Amino acid sequence: MQDAPDVDKLTEEEAKAELAHLAKVLLKANLEYHAGDDQRLNDAEYDELKRRNTAIEARFAYLKRADSPSDVVGAVPSGRFGKVTHAQRMMSLGNAFDAGEIHDFDDRIRKYLGLGSDAPLAYTAEPKIDGLSLSLRYEAGTLVQAATRGDGAVGENVTANARMITDIPKNLDDAPEILEVRGEVYMSHAHFEALNVRQSEAGAKTFANPRNAAAGSLRQLDAEITRARPLAFFAYAWGEVSAPLANTQFGAVERLAALGFSTNPLTARCDGPADLLAHYADIEQRRASLGYDIDGVVYKVDDLDLQRRLGYRSTTPRWAIAHKFPAELAWTRLEAIDITVGRTGALSPVARLSPVTVGGVVVSNATLHNEDYIAGRGGDGGDIRDGKDIRVGDWVQVYRAGDVIPKIADVDLSKRPESAVSFEFPVICPECGSDAIREEGDAVRRCSGGMICPAQAMEKLKHFVSRGAFDIEGLGAKQVEMFYRDDLLPIHTPADIFTLQARDNENLSKLAKRDGWGATSAGNLFAAIEERRTVPLARLIFALGIRHVGEVAASDLARHFGSWQAFVDAVDAAGPAAARHLQADAAEAEERRIAAREGRRARIKPARDAVWDGTSEAARAAWDDLIGIDGIGATVAVSLVTAFQQRAERASIDRLIAELAVEDAAARDTRGSPVAGKTVVFTGTLEKMTRAEAKARAESLGAKVSGSVSARTDILIAGPGAGSKADKAAELGVQTMDEDAWLALIGGT
Structure with missing residues (x-):
């Protein structure tokens, strides 16, 4: 997944494909980690992949897969051991990676519990051991069963092997009648190194890391092999208990220690996020000297009554989170900076590095994001890397961000060559020589060549046939x-695809005579192309590869306009207003700059209104209709208008349409619907359906769902928390109703 785009730049098709890839990679990693004792993807890489999967699902919730890694805990038991159904599920933990996320965690808990920011709220903090989760069941003080996590619900019976671990008591005094103790089996660094020496001398398999060694040692069919392996166990949690261990998390861990279990001495009670972060920093400093692997610190609400109130999500407790350590870093030399051009014309800088191993993977390329990132500026204009720019020849720090191209984190100025010069980002496209323009507010510089740019043209063609x-x-x-690249039968624009067979016939069927082709394969291709001459409107709009227009937006546009001609007419009519919108944005930005310089409040509305004065009613109406489509908005509307106003692009589209039969979007049967033809807007919190369900239901009844209130809005459905939209509806005299009234209105249809 090299050079993966930012999540907010993914199209729906790209997101769908990446979610499928991530599900496959993460499922395999889960199996290797939990069931195969063979961790090939390190923790930092796994975490970054999970975070990217979660981020994509957050933006494209409707694309979430049935086998989403977000809903997976562990892996299905391998079948080598008997299966054990856990009396209480063994949950996984949500992850956090910076201080801001820890404060967010605290804020969520306080909000859920109704606690103010000043109310006392204690937590425990404990090292997150990088080992194998194990659940030990004691009945009447005797160890009767030991099971791995498995998939959280069902694990593997490893009782005989667990009895061989000296840290695990076989009998307990003064314990509850039923007690499930949970913790982590691990191996120390010293014992790991000694084990690998013995394995190597015996000509047996050596292990990649202590975690794999611990898992492989515990999951031996011969318990005597486990006995010979130096495994250890830390207890930190519990499952089913017939009587409470204590009233607090910290007290319960102390009780486990009193019963004879090894508990981690770095476990501490903390008062709020500041204490948690201070303890995290202390543990991180000690990490290298602990003698065993940890990959973060786990925070838990200390009060067990509050834990019960907070409860669980599908796979994680609300009352706990793992604060992971940063990904592994490495230093290397930056050999060159190359510029690539994508489908939308974006110029993307890529660092070419002297190969270096980072997190077990050899890295030779890294993303540089954009020209500001190279210059040491962030998206908000502030400094990153303390303002240090990146130059060819620099000694740079690289970190892996999962299965995507790595990133440069820092520059060592003490090793900068005297000959190193500031990198000048190109203002001319390296592929076609067109101007590379950076629009106001855009972090990316883009080639203006459109279809004459070979890089854009080829990427657009790949998208077109996707x-x-x-x-x-x-x-x-x-x-x-x-x-x-073909000289005889070139395809440079989408329309060329549909003239391919005719041009081949003119060239005496040359395609069938080429290497790798034959009469059958050429005929199959021509037949497949012919099948696609008739295309649904939504697919056509998506296939054009217009920036910001993904599958969902294309479907929304098709459903709203119904036909290709109506869609094109609307975009053309909105053109003058789109230009005014961009001018208004520029006027607003200028007014803000002047106001900041003069030390006064910016007068935004007058600045924008002055630009809009004189816009024709027809253009304004077309613009309002376009941006009023729920899910479209000004960004998509400007992108559509810009694409259709580009002379070369418009000519390419017109040639394509001449080759096609475009199917109108199917009109729904809305006879008897009380809202057919009406424009409705949803605002506030819906309590009886999701926003997506509400939109789908309204559209199925023939209503148009808009994202903004205007004079053409017929009904506003306002839930709790409705704000400016409700105020504007009242100002315009738009009918407003709550969710119950809306459901009563449409309930009989």
Whole structure:
């Protein structure tokens, strides 16, 4: 997944494909980690992949897969051991990676419990051991069963092996009648090194890390092998208990220690996020000298009654979180900075590095994001890396961010060569020579060449034939590259695809005579192309590859306008207003700059209104209609208008349409619907359905769902927390109702 785009730049098709890839990679990693004793993906890489998966699901909730890694705990037991159903599920933990997320965690808990920011709230903090989770069941003080986590609900019976670990008591005095003790089996660094020496001398398999060694040692079919392995165990939690251990998390851990279990001496009670972060820093400083692997610190609400009130999500407790340590870092030399051009014309800088191993993976490329990142500026204009720029020849610090291209974290100025010069970001496209323009407020510089830029043209063609677009069998990315570079049968624009067979006939069926092709394969390709001459409107709009227009936006546009001609007419009509919108944005930015310089409050509305004066009613109405489509907005509308106003792009689109039969969006049967043809807006919190469900229901009844209130709005459905939209509806005299009234209105249809 090299050079992966930021999540907020993914199209729906790209997001769908990446979620499928992530599900496959993370499932495999889970199996290796929990069931195969063979961790090939390190913790930092795994965490970053999980975070990216979660971020994509947050933006594209409707694309969440049934096998989403977000809903997975551990892995299904391997079948080598008997299965054990846990009396209480063994949950996983949510992760945090910086101080801000810890404060957010505290804020969420306080909000859930109704506690003010000044109310006392204690936590425990304990090292997160990098080992194998184990649950020990004691009945009447006797160890009767030991089980691995498995998938959280069902684990493996490793009782005989657990009895071989000296840290695990076989009998307990003064324990509850039923007690499930949970903790982590691990191996110290010294014992790990000694074990690998013995394994190597015996010609047996050596282990990659202590965690793998511990897992492999515990999951031996021969318990005597486990006995010979130096395993240890820390207890830190419990499952089913017939009587409470204590009233607090810290007290319960102390009780486990009193019963004879090893508990981690670095476990501490903390008062609030500041104490938690201070303890985290202390543990991080001690990490290298502990003698065993940890990968973070776990925070838990201390009061067990509050834990019960907070409860659980599907796979994680609300009352606990793991604050993970940063990903592994490495230093290397920056050899060059290359510029690549993507489908939307974005110029993306890539660092070419002297190869270096980071987190077990050899890295030779790293993303540099954009020209501000190279210059040492952040998205808010402030300094990053203390304002240090990045230059060719620099000694740079690299970190892995999961299975995506690594990133540069820092620069060592003491090793900067005297010959190193500031990198000048190109203002000319390296592919076609067109101006590379950076618009106001955009972090990315883009080639203005459009379809004349070979890099953009080829990437747009690949998008055009992708699965969510025309999905032409036999014409994938590899074939697109071949035809794009072909002198005899070139495909440079989408329309060229649909003239391919005619041009081939003119050239005496040359395609069938080429290496790798034959009469059958050429015929199959032509047939597949012919099948796609008739295309649904939504697929066509998506296939054009217009910036910001993904599958969902394309479907919304198709459903709203119904036909290709209505869609094109609306975009053309909105053109003058789109230009005014951009001018108004520029005027607002200028007014803010002047106001900041003069030390006064910016007068935004007058600045914008002055630009809009004189706009025709038709253009304004077309613009309002376009941006009023729920899920569209000004950014998408400007992108549509810009694409259709580009002369070369418009000519390419017109040539394509001449080759196609475009199917109108299917009109719904809305006979008897009380809201057919009406424009509705939802605002505030809906309590009886999700926003997506409400939108789908309204549209199924023939209503148009808008994202903003205007004079053309017929109904505003306002839930708790409705704000400015409710105020504007009242100002315009728009009918307003609550969710119950809305459901009563549409309930009989």
